[in-house]
Amino acid sequence: MTTIVDTETVFARIHARGRDMQLECLWITPERRESPLLVFLHEGLGSVSMWKDFPQRACAAAGCRGLVYSRYGYGRSTPRPLREQWPVDFMHGEAREVLPALLTALDVDAVADKPVLFGHSDGGSIALLYAAMHPDAVAGVVAAAPHIFVEDVSVENIGLARQAYVDSDLRARLGRHHQDVDSAFWGWNDIWLKPEFRRWNIEDYLPRIACPLLAIQGTGDEYGTLEQVRGIRRRAPQTELLEIPDCGHSPHRDQPATVVQAVANFVGALGKPG
Numbered sequence: 406m407t408t409i410v411d412t413e414t415v416f417a418r419i420h421a422r423g424r425d426m427q428l429e430c431l432w433i434t435p436e437r438r439e440s441p442l443l444v445f446l447h448e449g450l451g452s453v454s455m456w457k458d459f460p461q462r463a464c465a466a467a468g469c470r471g472l473v474y475s476r477y478g479y480g481r482s483t484p485r486p487l488r489e490q491w492p493v494d495f496m497h498g499e500a501r502e503v504l505p506a507l508l509t510a511l512d513v514d515a516v517a518d519k520p521v522l523f524g525h526s527d528g529g530s531i532a533l534l535y536a537a538m539h540p541d542a543v544a545g546v547v548a549a550a551p552h553i554f555v556e557d558v559s560v561e562n563i564g565l566a567r568q569a570y571v572d573s574d575l576r577a578r579l580g581r582h583h584q585d586v587d588s589a590f591w592g593w594n595d596i597w598l599k600p601e602f603r604r605w606n607i608e609d610y611l612p613r614i615a616c617p618l619l620a621i622q623g624t625g626d627e628y629g630t631l632e633q634v635r636g637i638r639r640r641a642p643q644t645e646l647l648e649i650p651d652c653g654h655s656p657h658r659d660q661p662a663t664v665v666q667a668v669a670n671f672v673g674a675l676g677k678p679g
Contacts, residue, residue, distance in 0.1 A: 412461070414453075416481075417474075417510040421502040428507055429453050429481040433464045433471030441544065441672055442513065442520040443469040446504075446528030448550075448655070449593040452480030452582045459657045459665075463523065466669035472520075474507060478592045484585035491596040493605055496527060500534035505542070515542035521672055523547045525657065526628070527593070530607060533637070536618075537610035545675050546614070547668055549621040549656050552629060553636050554606040555597075559628050563597045570594070611640035618644040619671045623652025623659060645671070 413432040418425070431453050434440070445460050447453075452475040464471040476499065478485035485491075492498070508515050521544050524532030529551025536543045552559065569575045570590055580586040596602055618641055620634035631648060638644040647667055652659040 415511075417507055419503070419506040419510050421506040422477075422498045424477075426477045426483040428477065428483070429475040430507075430511065431460075431471075431473040433461055433469075433473070435470055437470040441467070441469045441675070442518060443467060443471045443668075443672065444504075444508075444520045444522050445471065445473040446522060446524035446531050447473075447476065447479070448526035448528055449597070450579060450589060451475075451525065451528065452589070454480065454582045456657075459661060460523075462661065462665050463657075463668045466665045467672040468669075469521070469672060472511070472513075477503070478585075478588045479583060480589075481584050484588040485592045487587060487591070489592075491592050493596065493599070493602050495596065496531050496607075497534055499531045501538055504531070504535055505539065515539070519544035521545045521547070521675070523549070523668065524551065525549045526551065526654065533614065533618075534607060534610055536616055537607075537613040540613065540615045543616050545617045545619070545671065547619045547621065547671055548634075548637065549664065550623065550626055550629065550654050551620065551633060551637070553608050553611065553633055555603050556629055556632075558630065560598065560603070562627050563594060567594050567598070608636060608640060611637055614641045614643075616643075617671070617675060619647065619667065620644050621647045621649065621656050621664060621667065623649050623654065623656050625650075625652060626654045628654045 415430050417428045417430055453473050460471050460473045475482040522532040529548035532546045536546045583589040620637045622634045649660050657664045
């Protein structure tokens with residue numbers, strides 16, 4: 406039987422990181438005000454539409470309402486001017502300023518109504534940073550294929566993505582999900598390939614995280630080794646690890662049933678003793 410999930414698209418106007426921006430947002434069953442709020446933070450080339458139906462499936466399984474949004478430069482959110490360069494600490498800015506401003510604009514009191522964050526790749530890193538910076542405004546974090554430092558394999562494959570964007574149909578495929586596909590691609594690709602980005606590292610933030618954590622990674626992740634999630638657990642011992650065989654960099658696409666069940670179990674355990 407197919408479950409029909411009510412959704413509602415809105416655009417939130419905020420001021421953060423020194424600029425005005427409009428962010429594309431999708432609410433999932435927003436009328437369920439007493440249910441936990443699950444917020445989805447996308448990958449470096451993601452958007453609201455690129456999640457497909459995973460957020461709806463995860464919310465249905467976990468008994469949550471959901472919020473999915475496209476970051477500045479992505480999806481139908483305000484595009485990044487082509488010559489605007491992302492700073493090395495752009496993920497810090499997303500966690501420190503943008504996500505809190507978005508929640509406020511959407512009338513979410515994150516201290517009273519603590520969200521659970523599901524972040525993928527760059528979104529997973531942003532979720533971890535948010536939990537470290539705003540420990541009273543988060544109930545839990547699920548980080549899927551997050552980055553906590555830069556590895557050679559990440560840089561190598563991001564370089565290959567640049568070549569594919571120029572030489573293959575990757576630009577056309579991404580163009581179905583972004584109103585300004587060059588804004589989305591080059592903003593992400595350029596910063597990750599800058600030499601100074603090799604020093605990017607958020608390991609010192611991890612011990613500050615007080616909430617429960619679930620760190621998920623595929624054993625075949627082409628953008629990072631398992632040291633990414635294992636490093637999280639060493640620095641935040643409350644972390645539960647889920648290492649998934651036959652799975653690459655997108656666990657929610659490669660092994661969706663496993664990830665949906667893991668999210669449901671994680672959310673269901675929040676607030677329970679022991």
